[in-house]
């Protein structure tokens with residue numbers, strides 16, 4: 001495995017948070033039952049909708 005070296009130095013905390021939240025949103029699938037806008041909570045091996053209790057297992 002090759003080491004990844006980041007060219008940019010440490011980003012400010014504010015931006016770090018922003019990027020993390022952005023990733024979370026992108027990674028989170030929306031609930032097929034509740035529709036877009038309702039995101040599933042991601043667990044280790046499944047995604048869970050707190051609204052309709054729909055569970056989607058990761059492959």
Ligand SMILES: [Zn+2]
Pocket residue numbers: 031032033034035038049050051052053054
């Ligand atoms: Zn749902």
